[in-house]
Amino acid sequence: MTPQELRLACRDGSFTTNTSGYCAGYVQANLVILPKSWADEFFVFAQQNPKPCPIIGFSKTPGEPVIRVGGKDVDIRSDLPQYRVWRDGELAGEPADVSDVWQDDFVTFLIGCSFSFEEALLADGLEIRNITEQVNVPMFNTNIACEPTERFYGNQVVSMRPFKAADAIRMIQICSRFPNVHGAPVHLGDPSLIGIEDIQKPDYGDAVTVNEGELPVFTACGVTPQAVIKQAKPPVCITHSPGCMLVTDIPNSKLAIF
Missing domain, CATH: 3.40.1640.10 (PSTPO5379-like)
Structure with missing residues (x-):
């Protein structure tokens, strides 16, 4: 289409x-x-x-x-x-x-x-797990604070895609070309460091498989305004x-x- x-x-x-x-x-x-x-x-x-x-x-x-x-x-x-x-x-x-x-x-x-930079990742031969598994990307609330205004404040929401270490480095390089669609990741590795207890229990979207030897890579997400709007x-x-x-x-x- x-x-x-x-x-x-x-x-x-x-x-x-x-x-x-x-x-x-x-x-x-x-x-x-x-x-x-x-x-x-x-x-x-x-x-x-x-x-x-x-x-x-x-x-x-x-x-x-x-x-x-x-x-x-x-x-x-x-x-x-x-x-x-x-x-x-x-x-x-x-x-x-x-x-x-x-x-x-x-x-x-x-x-x-x-979703816009997923095309560039696929073109470079990187697997996007949520596309492979035909589910929505997993998204999580975090403890990463946004810069507040008088009425809008809260923490970032992130999306997660798993990669092997070498592929995670390449993913960062590719995503850095696209600052208008969130750009480079905000975190990779231990999810607890950004307030995520279980990457198999996303706050939005669907869980995806994270294989042994893969790093979860977290990118800022446009669901963030929804978390802020709640407050x-x-x-x-x-x-x-x-x-x-x-x-x-x-x-x-x-x-x-x-």
Whole structure:
């Protein structure tokens, strides 16, 4: 499928799974939608925390549901497989379409996703375990603090992919080319050092096999805003459901810095 075909499949309800491994070559984006009265401060929070919250685009006019920066005819209300709706910091639902909760003051942020650099890793011959096992990438809450603003604060969420040591080094080299989709990992090795008790029990997504001799490699994750939103408690917020991204028409090569 092309990105537009996948978005249309989301729109008509025929595509409902996670987007890892789909539409090779194109940027996938995490989603945060907030009322204008909260959006300006979130923008500052994201600028202060570029590893977990790298902004790749945002709506220019509050209430605008067509996000042209994402590609042709992107209706942000329907073109992801699944959303999360938050009210006062509590998860209120996970619909496939958010048209019925849309507000005229909403501002949309598209945030880089680690799914985008998976293509470069695969092209170099590295295995992506969650793609091999056809599951969602495992994601974990950590003790790595974000730089706070007045209302937005909390710890980073990370995604995890296991590699042998030599492959982990190569993974770091490749991911460093893509700072707008989280860039180089934030940690590798002992998960307890960043507050993760059991890598077979992810907070989001699915567990994957970690073979003997492999290192778990942890990358900053765009689910971080959801953890922060729980504490900030805006009256309403819309995000993607973990693993269910907006697949854009932006080539991954556009985000590589070398």
